[in-house]
Amino acid sequence: MRERGAVAGTTVAAAFRQSVARLRAARLRYGHGTHDARDEAAFFILHLLDLPPQSLAPLADVRLTQRQAGHLRALIDRRIRTRAPAAYLLREAWLGGLRFYVDRRVIVPRSFIAELLREGMEPWVRGPVRQVLDLCTGCGCLAVAAAQAFPRARIDASDDSRPALAVARRNLALHRLGHRVRLVQSDLFAGLGRRRYDLIICNPPYVAAASMRRLPAEYRCEPRRALAGGHDGLDFVRRILEQGAAHLTARGLLVCEIGHNRAALERAYPRTPFLWPETSAGPGHVFMLGRADFPLSRDASACRGRATRRRAQQSTRPRAR
Secondary structure (H helix, E strand, O other): OOOOOOOEEEEHHHHHHHHHHHHHHOOOOOOOOOOOHHHHHHHHHHHHOOOOOOOOHHHOOOEEEHHHHHHHHHHHHHHHHHOOOHHHHHOOEEEOOEEEOOOOOOOOOOOOHHHHHHHOOOOOOOOOOOEEEEEOOOOOHHHHHHHHHOOOOEEEEEEOOHHHHHHHHHHHHHOOOOOOEEEEEOOOOOOOOOOOEEEEEEOOOOEOHHHHHOOOHHHHOOOHHHOEOOOOOOHHHHHHHHHHHHHEEEEEEEEEEOOOOHHHHHHHOOOOOOEOOOOOOOOOOEEEEEHHHOOOHHHHHHHHHHHHHHHHHHHHOOOOO
16 A cells, blocks of 8 residues: 555545545536545545545545655646546546446446345346346446346346447456356347347436536536437437337346436336336436336337427427527
8 A cells, every 4th residue: 555665745634635625626526436525535545545445534644655645636636627537537436346447438337226236136036037138338337246246147238339348348357257248239139139138237328418418527528429318318218118028038127227217207108117216316216127017019109209209399490599
């Protein structure tokens, strides 16, 4: 943790206080693995000490080397100047106690599905889980979490972005899971053939168009294609509901994250019995759906038709000059 022969600089406690003050004064936005300036300052310091997420209290009197203290100041400078999420600056993110490599080819991992996998899926999954699909895998974080949650399962991790799959491959190597997780370039289910899965997990793009226009600078650093979910945020979810049943086993389960779109989803599919498990953000951010409960194809087509008509109507409205 300490560099041999290095000259000691400030204490962790003092460095933390100074960093928090600078981050707060800059009025940054958070949400990429950290919730506020205190979280972010701790993240930077623990990274420099090569330690996983933990309380800084036991480390308060540890002295950073001058090199570490200088590196911390430079990181804070870059965070303020660029508005890039800390995870991109450090090339590191943590989710569910697991470390991942990240860069701007992927969004920073923060899915609530990781909580459900870590706490156990027994209340919802019926029967053994032997085949799992992580749809829209991004950096591969949920595929890794699923492999740990279901040690006997084979995992497919798909994404339509070749750059994202390159990052996922790096994380599979980091967690030594290349033999159990298969990466597939696929536009949702298009490249998966007739494969069926006991569990499909998915954190698709779901940010509505109006919200995309208001994204803070930190979120605009992430790949737009991994965030934008169309007019109401449900473009990808509709396609998943139309096609997903064909890729689930008889007792298969879909687990899908949709952010703040619960009301819009339930309006679009009023007869579909979505299950909303509790997460750290409360219920309503992730839904579950068994194969037998998927909306009938005619209902899904009607929903898609309504969305198409709405977009057509908006495109013909006169634009403000």
